[in-house]
Each structure stands twice: as C-alpha cells, then as structure tokens.
Amino acid sequence: MLADLSIKNVAVISSLSVEFNKGVTALTGETGAGKSIIIDSINMILGDRANREVVRYGSDKAVVQAVFDVPPSVEAILEENDIEAEDGQIIITRTLTSEGKSTARINGMSVTLSVLRDISDRLINIHGQHDNQALLTPAKHIGFLDAYAYATDKLAAYKATLREKRAIEKKIDALKMDEREKMQRIDLLEYQINEIKKANLQKGEEDDLKEQRDIYANAEQITTAVGEAYSNLYSGDDVQSAYDGISIAVNALSEISGLNPKIKEVYDSLSGVMYTMEDAAHELKEFGDSVEFDERELNDIEERLDLISRLKRKYGGTVEDVLKHLEAAERELGDIRLGDEKTAELTAELEKITAKLKAEGGELSSLRKKAAAELEAQIEGALHELNMEKARFSVNVEASDEFYDNGMDKVEFLISANPGEPLKPLVKIASGGELSRVMLAIKSILADTDEVETLIFDEIDTGVSGRAAVSIADKLRKIAKNKQVICITHLPQLTAAADNHYLIEKDTDGEMASTTLIELDEKGREEELARIIDGREVSELALSHARQMLTDARNGE
Numbered sequence: 151m152l153a154d155l156s157i158k159n160v161a162v163i164s165s166l167s168v169e170f171n172k173g174v175t176a177l178t179g180e181t182g183a184g185k186s187i188i189i190d191s192i193n194m195i196l197g198d199r200a201n202r203e204v205v206r207y208g209s210d211k212a213v214v215q216a217v218f219d220v221p222p223s224v225e226a227i228l229e230e231n232d233i234e235a236e237d238g239q240i241i242i243t244r245t246l247t248s249e250g251k252s253t254a255r256i257n258g259m260s261v262t263l264s265v266l267r268d269i270s271d272r273l274i275n276i277h278g279q280h281d282n283q284a285l286l287t288p289a290k291h292i293g294f295l296d297a298y299a300y301a302t303d304k305l306a307a308y309k310a311t312l313r314e315k316r317a318i319e320k321k322i323d324a325l326k327m328d329e330r331e332k333m334q335r336i337d338l339l340e341y342q343i344n345e346i347k348k349a350n351l352q353k354g355e356e357d358d359l360k361e362q363r364d365i366y367a368n369a370e371q372i373t374t375a376v377g378e379a380y381s382n383l384y385s386g387d388d389v390q391s392a393y394d395g396i397s398i399a400v401n402a403l404s405e406i407s408g409l410n411p412k413i414k415e416v417y418d419s420l421s422g423v424m425y426t427m428e429d430a431a432h433e434l435k436e437f438g439d440s441v442e443f444d445e446r447e448l449n450d451i452e453e454r455l456d457l458i459s460r461l462k463r464k465y466g467g468t469v470e471d472v473l474k475h476l477e478a479a480e481r482e483l484g485d486i487r488l489g490d491e492k493t494a495e496l497t498a499e500l501e502k503i504t505a506k507l508k509a510e511g512g513e514l515s516s517l518r519k520k521a522a523a524e525l526e527a528q529i530e531g532a533l534h535e536l537n538m539e540k541a542r543f544s545v546n547v548e549a550s551d552e553f554y555d556n557g558m559d560k561v562e563f564l565i566s567a568n569p570g571e572p573l574k575p576l577v578k579i580a581s582g583g584e585l586s587r588v589m590l591a592i593k594s595i596l597a598d599t600d601e602v603e604t605l606i607f608d609e610i611d612t613g614v615s616g617r618a619a620v621s622i623a624d625k626l627r628k629i630a631k632n633k634q635v636i637c638i639t640h641l642p643q644l645t646a647a648a649d650n651h652y653l654i655e656k657d658t659d660g661e662m663a664s665t666t667l668i669e670l671d672e673k674g675r676e677e678e679l680a681r682i683i684d685g686r687e688v689s690e691l692a693l694s695h696a697r698q699m700l701t702d703a704r705n706g707e
C-alpha cells in the first residue's frame with residue numbers, strides 16, 4: 151500500500167507531501183491544477199523515463215519519494231536484489247537533475263530503472279486516460295486475457311522456443327545461396343585465408359620488429375654512446391674510469407673499515423656501487439657488441455612491418471584482429487563447403503523445434519480458451535453491475551497455424567451493448583462511457599488475481615454520468631475492500647463515495663505558480679463537491695445537494 155508520497159520541484163509543484171489511507175481516495179481540482187503532474191511523479195517512482203524539462207524552473211533537481219507498506223508477495227524480489235524492508239516498509243526515491251541525470255534508490259540503496267520497474271510494478275497499477283485506447287487495439291486484448299489466465303510462464307517458454315526457431319531459420323537462409331554466389335564467396339574466403347596464413351603472423355611480433363628497427367636505424371649513434379659510456383664507466387685508455395676511482399677508494403677504506411661504524415657504512419656502500427657499476431658496464435659492453443648495422447636486415451624488417459600494416463588495414467586494427475578474421479573465414483568456408491550437410495542438420499533441428507513450438511502454442515491456446523470462457527462471464531457480470539444490464543460480452547480466441555510473437559492465437563473482445571444487437575468488435579461500437587466501464591470491469595476482475603495492492607485510476611469516469619457514474623463508484627468501493635484505490639475524478643458521485651478526499655489547487659505569488667494538495671474536512675468536502683456539481687460559484691442548492699450525496703454515500707445508498 152502507498153503510505154506516503156512527497157514531491158519536490160516537479161513542474162508546478164514546489165513541495166507537496168501527502169499520507170494515503172486505505173479505502174477509496176478521491177483527488178479533485180480544476181482543470182490545469184496539476185493533477186497530471188502528480189500522476190507523472192508517481193510514474194517516475196514506477197521507473198518511467200523522465201525528461202529534465204519536468205524539473206521546476208530555477209531548481210537544481212526534482213525529487214519524488216514514496217513510502218510503501220510491503221506485501222509478502224514483494225518480499226522475495228526485494229531479497230533477490232539484497233534490499234531489506236525496514237519495519238515492513240520500503241522508501242523509493244527518484245531524483246532528476248536539471249542536467250538530465252536520473253538516480254533511483256530503494257531504502258537508500260542505488261538501483262537500476264529495470265530493478266525499480268520490477269519492484270514498483272508489484273506495488274502500484276496505474277490506469278491512465280490513455281489505457282482505454284488499448285481496448286480499441288485488438289492486438290492488445292490478448293494481454294488482458296493472459297493476465298487473467300496466469301499465462302506468464304507458458305508465454306515465456308513459447309517466446310524462448312520461437313527465438314530458437316527464428317535463429318535456426320536465419321542460419322538456414324544464410325546457407326542457401328546460388329551456386330555462382332557460393333563459388334564467388336569461396337574464392338574470396340580462400341584468398342583471404344591464404345594471404346593471412348602466408349604472412350605467418352605472430353602475436354607480439356610487430357612490437358619486437360619496431361624495437362629492432364629503431365636499433366638498426368640508430369646503430370651508429372647507439373654504438374658511439376655505448377662505447378663512450380663504457381670507457382668512462384669501466385675501461386678508459388686515456389682517463390681513469392669511474393670504476394677504477396671507486397675501486398681505489400674501496401681498497402683504501404678496506405684497511406680502516408673496522409675502526410669506525412660510519413667508515414664501515416661508507417665502505418659497504420661504495421663496495422655495492424662498485425659491483426653494480428661493474429655489472430652495468432658488462433651489460434653495456436654486451437649490448438654494444440650486439441649492435442651492428444645491417445641494411446639488408448633493416449629492409450627486411452621494414453618490408454615485414456609494411457606487410458603487417460596492409461593486413462591490419464584490410465582485416466582489423468591489430469594483429470589479433472587479423473588472426474580472428476582468419477578463424478572466422480576458415481569457419482565460414484567450412485560451413486559453405488559443408489553447406490548441404492549443415493542445411494540438412496539444421497532442417498532436422500528446425501522440425502524438432504517447430505514441433506515443440508506447436509505443442510507450446512497449443513498449450514497456450516487451451517489455457518486461453520478455458521480462461522476466455524471464465525473471463526467473458528465475469529466481465530459480463532461486472533458490466534451488469536456498471537449499469538449495462540443488457541450487455542453481452544465475448545472473448546473470441548481464434549487459433550491458427552501461424553506462429554505469432556504471443557502465441558498461435560488472435561484474441562479480440564466482442565460486445566453487444568443493447569438487447570437484440572449481435573456481438574461485434576468492441577472497437578466498432580463502444581462509446582467513450584462504455585469503454586470506461588469495460589476497462590473498469592476488466593481492471594476489477596484482474597485486481598482480484600493481481601498481487602498489486604494499490605490501484606490508481608486517472609479519470610476512469612470519462613464519458614460517464616448519471617446512474618452509470620453511481621455504478622462506477624459502487625464498483626470502486628467494492629475493489630477498495632481488498633485494495634487501496636486512488637482516483638483522480640470529476641464525477642460528483644465518485645467523489646462523494648470516497649473515504650478520503652484531497653483537493654488539488656494551483657496558486658501563484660504573482661511570479662510563479664505552485665500546486666498544493668489539501669486534505670478536506672467535512673465542510674471542505676461539501677464545498678468542493680458543490681463546486682463539481684454546480685460548475686460555477688458554490689450555491690446553497692449545490693451545497694445542499696452535496697451534503698445529501700455525502701450522507702447517502704455514508705449510508706451506502
């Protein structure tokens with residue numbers, strides 16, 4: 151259940167906080183007061199993409215925070231994501247900066263939007279004004295039926311098998327090429343394979359060649375520098391070398407090193423330097439002796455590097471990429487040469503997968519047909535309660551041999567709103583008010599099977615008035631016996647039937663508008679209900695009517 155909602159700096163809302171209770175809660179207000187902003191804010195909590203344009207002008211960030219009482223059905227998914235409910239509650243926070251950076255947290259722990267959606271979808275179900283349009287799209291009817299039939303697992307298995315089938319078909323299509331195209335591809339692959347293999351590339355070879363090239367290209371400079379360093383360091387003919395000087399110092403100190411700790415320390419240090427210098431001198435000598443300019447060898451290295459460069463330009467940015475291309479080319483060539491055998495193998499595999507898919511599609515069809523009979527009876531009964539006493543409703547499940555994304559069926563809702571009329575597609579005959587009642591009937595039935603505890607209806611009453619409005623109010627009160635129901639409404643009948651009533655108002659200080667949410671007491675409810683009834687200034691007649699409606703609602707009339 152949604153226990154608390156706080157909104158800061160979202161569009162025209164500067165700061166708003168509200169505690170929600172059980173039962174039916176009505177949110178009313180003038181058009182443009184900011185009702186849609188509240189719905190948008192809740193959608194942010196549900197993980198919807200948010201545009202930085204919703205951040206209130208002059209603010210650095212927008213923040214929406216909601217506190218939920220966690221039902222047992224949600225605890226498992228919280229555990230999967232290492233989120234612990236504290237005192238049976240979780241706090242979801244969504245922040246959006248003016249630069250467009252979005253963050254989501256649950257109990258202070260950062261989560262991805264996909265995790266947020268997965269959890270919040272089990273906490274709130276929003277029926278927006280656009281949802282009625284889903285009834286005008288027959289392709290979406292199958293989703294309502296599957297939700298009622300608990301078809302999630304079977305549908306997931308079917309979709310997984312369908313992906314396998316399509317992957318195999320793609321492989322078969324790739325192998326099916328005409329003979330001329332096949333020979334051209336074979337020639338190209340053989341040329342590429344031979345060219346790369348002939349080069350006999352080795353990993354790390356290019357770096358070694360570049361290093362050797364640099365030595366050959368600078369051989370004279372290297373030899374001179376090394377010789378000079380060696381002469382001054384260890385074996386000078388004209389001058390005393392550094393090694394000789396240190397050696398003389400070491401010998402001089404060796405006789406007195408035992409007389410004083412400081413002299414011993416210097417002696418040991420100089421001895422170490424002498425041995426290190428000797429090792430360094432020998433390494434320089436060996437390196438200098440190995441450096442010999444060879445123009446032919448340098449040319450060979452340049453040619454090799456040029457070959458590697460050309461292969462990289464053709465087949466990849468690195469030697470490793472070229473070798474990967476070789477592996478892929480050899481694999482493809484093998485597949486083409488074994489094309490007929492491979493095609494036969496894949497065709498046999500395709501037959502098995504198709505049989506499996508057909509069986510899974512058949513199971514889905516059976517499940518849907520059984521559920522359709524139950525669902526249409528329940529929807530028809532709900533429509534009778536919603537002031538459509540003579541309505542007939544049918545869930546038509548048409549099985550086929552085609553493999554669609556959602557199974558092998560086409561599902562469409564049919565309705566007869568008046569006696570004597572045949573069943574026809576819902577999309578062709580339903581009015582706006584009838585669509586609202588059909589959707590409410592579906593939502594009320596699915597609510598009984600859904601684990602979600604909070605239902606939000608954004609103007610479910612569109613196109614409805616009179617007795618139908620009373621029927622909708624009664625239906626929502628029945629749903630609210632087991633669920634928390636929050637309604638944004640313009641209907642006086644639904645407003646009067648609510649257990650809690652909040653007024654959405656937009657004020658301005660002369661510079662910026664700001665939306666507030668006010669919990670109404672009995673007098674406030676009377677005045678707001680009178681405003682909805684009258685549509686103009688609140689009259690005494692409208693107030694009297696409002697008081698009577700509230701009294702009747704409390705008495706269950």
